Amino acid sequence: MGKIAFVFPGQGAQAVGMGKDVYDALPHSRAVFDKGDEVLGFPLSRLVFEGPDSDLKLTVNTQPALVTTSVAYLEALRSQGVQPDYVAGHSLGEYSALVAAGVLSYEDAVSLVRLRGRFMEEAVPGGEGAMAAVLGAEREALAGLCRNISEAGNPVELANINCPGQIVISGSQAGVNEAAQRVKEIGGKRAIPLEVSGPFHSSLMKEAAERLAAELEKVTFNPPSVPVVVNVNAAAVTEPDEIRELLVRQVFSPVLWQDSVEWLISAGVDTFVEIGSGSVLAGLIRKIDKTVKVVNINSLESAQAGW
Secondary structure (H helix, E strand, C coil), rough: EEEEEEEECCCCCCCCCCHHHHHHHHHHHHHHHHHHHHHHHHCCHHHHHHCHHHCCCCCHHHHHHHHHHHHHHHHHHHHHCCCCCCCECCCHHHHHHHHCCCCCCCCHHHHHHHCCCCCCHHHHCCCEEEEEEEEEECCCHHHHHHHHHHCCCCCCEEEEECCCCCCEEEEEEEHHHHHHHHHHHHHHCEEEECCCCCCCCHHHHHHHHHHHHHHHHHCCCCCCCCCCCCCCCCCCCCCCHHHHHHHHHHHCCCCCCCHHHHHHCCCCCEEEECCCCCCCHHHHHHCCCCCCEEEEEECCHHHHCCC
């Protein structure tokens, strides 16, 4: 029998109305949203279900909204008795994965990501940072280009290694713009600017990481029920203190998503179950390896269908 990995999306997967179907139909899923409203002290569920989209897109709101939606769909899936062998999440999605593995309570996770979003937004003044998706470039060549531009005074770094041919860069506005203009020099096709409120997963986020570290120290981390494959080193981690430390580093380190998926496949995973809004990760996984099975749990119907 092949193994199953539950994977959870990060920022960019949000959509107004996500999770409303399981909220309406399933008491355990409704309880997740109700608990989120209670813990955060404002009607997160109303923002998720009704918008406006402009408010949902704010990092400080997007992060708790996505974790809440993923955990609500996870509860819907748990009623079917499906258990993973591994869990992983893309950037913010790592917090949903930690809830799935029992490392963090949902209450602690949603509180932490609300703060994480705020710290990330406040780390760099608006307009000074940027991110862009680079298509068709080789990782080492793009890393070299970013290094050269950074050494000249405009920091830019690899932020998300998503799949072959898709790497996100992050850093100063000037650094990202220059790298975007020069991707064809290294064999890349083009760069697409991303609508984000800061240069996430770059060294410019170190102040946010330090603030988050202080909050993470206040929270209980339990041993995971299944190994968590983390973004920072694309390997399975089972020690609670190491998971805590890697969450701090994750804020300013690249998300090694392609490497994580390849590690899971090498460990025997042949079925990936994406739990939460959208299907971003499913698309990336198929570009990494077309032979594995990918299942989306992003609706009441899909949560109850089984596979």
